[in-house]
Amino acid sequence: MALARAADWLNVPRDHPFGPASLPYGSFSDVRHPAMRRVGVAIGDHVLDLSAAADRLLPGRAADFRSGCLDEFLAAGDGAWAQVRAEITTWLTEGRYRQAIEDLLVPAENVCMHLPFTVADYVDFYASEQHATNVGRLFRPDAEPLTPNWRHLPIAYHGRAGTVVVSGTPIQRPCGQIRPAGATAPAYQTCARLDFEAELGFVVGTPSVLGERVRAGQIAQHVFGVCLVNDWSARDIQGWEYVPLGPFLGKSFGTTISPWILPLAALEHARVRPPSLDTDLVSYLAEPGDWGLDIELTVTLNGHVVSRPPYSAMHWSPAQMLAHLTVNGASLRTGDLFASGTVSGPRPDQYGSLMEITRAGQEPLKLPDGSTRSWLEDGDEVVISATATGPDGMRIGLGDARGQIVPALPPNAG
Numbered sequence: 001m002a003l004a005r006a007a008d009w010l011n012v013p014r015d016h017p018f019g020p021a022s023l024p025y026g027s028f029s030d031v032r033h034p035a036m037r038r039v040g041v042a043i044g045d046h047v048l049d050l051s052a053a054a055d056r057l058l059p060g061r062a063a064d065f066r067s068g069c070l071d072e073f074l075a076a077g078d079g080a081w082a083q084v085r086a087e088i089t090t091w092l093t094e095g096r097y098r099q100a101i102e103d104l105l106v107p108a109e110n111v112c113m114h115l116p117f118t119v120a121d122y123v124d125f126y127a128s129e130q131h132a133t134n135v136g137r138l139f140r141p142d143a144e145p146l147t148p149n150w151r152h153l154p155i156a157y158h159g160r161a162g163t164v165v166v167s168g169t170p171i172q173r174p175c176g177q178i179r180p181a182g183a184t185a186p187a188y189q190t191c192a193r194l195d196f197e198a199e200l201g202f203v204v205g206t207p208s209v210l211g212e213r214v215r216a217g218q219i220a221q222h223v224f225g226v227c228l229v230n231d232w233s234a235r236d237i238q239g240w241e242y243v244p245l246g247p248f249l250g251k252s253f254g255t256t257i258s259p260w261i262l263p264l265a266a267l268e269h270a271r272v273r274p275p276s277l278d279t280d281l282v283s284y285l286a287e288p289g290d291w292g293l294d295i296e297l298t299v300t301l302n303g304h305v306v307s308r309p310p311y312s313a314m315h316w317s318p319a320q321m322l323a324h325l326t327v328n329g330a331s332l333r334t335g336d337l338f339a340s341g342t343v344s345g346p347r348p349d350q351y352g353s354l355m356e357i358t359r360a361g362q363e364p365l366k367l368p369d370g371s372t373r374s375w376l377e378d379g380d381e382v383v384i385s386a387t388a389t390g391p392d393g394m395r396i397g398l399g400d401a402r403g404q405i406v407p408a409l410p411p412n413a414g
């Protein structure tokens, strides 16, 4: 499909990241009516109030948007997703709809964004070969960096759904059990090795039945869309607790997602073949289907670009992750969120975590203000943004996931 242009009266530049080929969904309130949450669609520098627009132009689907969050629309299924996207595209590209929607466009500077959906289960994968290799070398210097299972299945752990927060929410530095270098016993102290992880997240809409598998080829029927994820990580807590059952408190104190969910339908031009499909795989992971994604992430620390991780290098695609997480008959729920794991490319300026960029603090990062960082400091702000390949070679946007570190509640307080 070629790029449809926004209607002239909307004044959306052709290369705007939120042009008519993007149309991501979110939950917002107008700052003048903060208690009234609405479902919105980003278009240029405005947000279309879809809750109101559906009442006016698409009454048969209006109930899907009345709650002001995406839960009902996610559950409505892929037929509803396609219908609504087609309708919105028409409203925004054909001049005759101006009168019907012009008063429903809210300037982006006047909106407050909320968590777009109720997060059901949260799973985090580990799908970048570069990241898994880098971390393996740093956490286990005397062992093979990739564990024997890594090339055979997409490794993951279950995270904490209730602490997934929307972009802009402050992140409090955690405290916990930490074993200082050279010590034999742990202490209860403030995290000194706070890190970010730049990832993509995949949002499940249509549930599945317990006991039934979902095939990789069914991804578009179950996964509604994609967001950005920052899996904040306390490396000193993680390093002491993670053997043998994996990350727990070193990750669960907060996970930031972007406020906009980009529909999978917007990514048809971004699909690429994941490297794993050229290896020997068990049958449920070997199903053909190019669901790797040409999405480039950008990570900034206090406004300075520190990395540009490419998602196209990821070993496992979200379709393979979906097949794997249901292969035992585990069911999907509306609102399930599965994240990709840190996105890291082969070059140091493509690493998706500070741990990799600074080699666990051994080579501190220099910032333009003359300061250095081995790990995140209080007051630091990390912003992850991304664009994907769209129609006609354009880039379409996913928005951003931002978070600022605030000081810990000291371990001896409260």
Ligand code: CA
Pocket (backbone or CB within 6 Å): 124, 125, 197, 199, 231, 341, 342
């Ligand atoms: Ca992670």
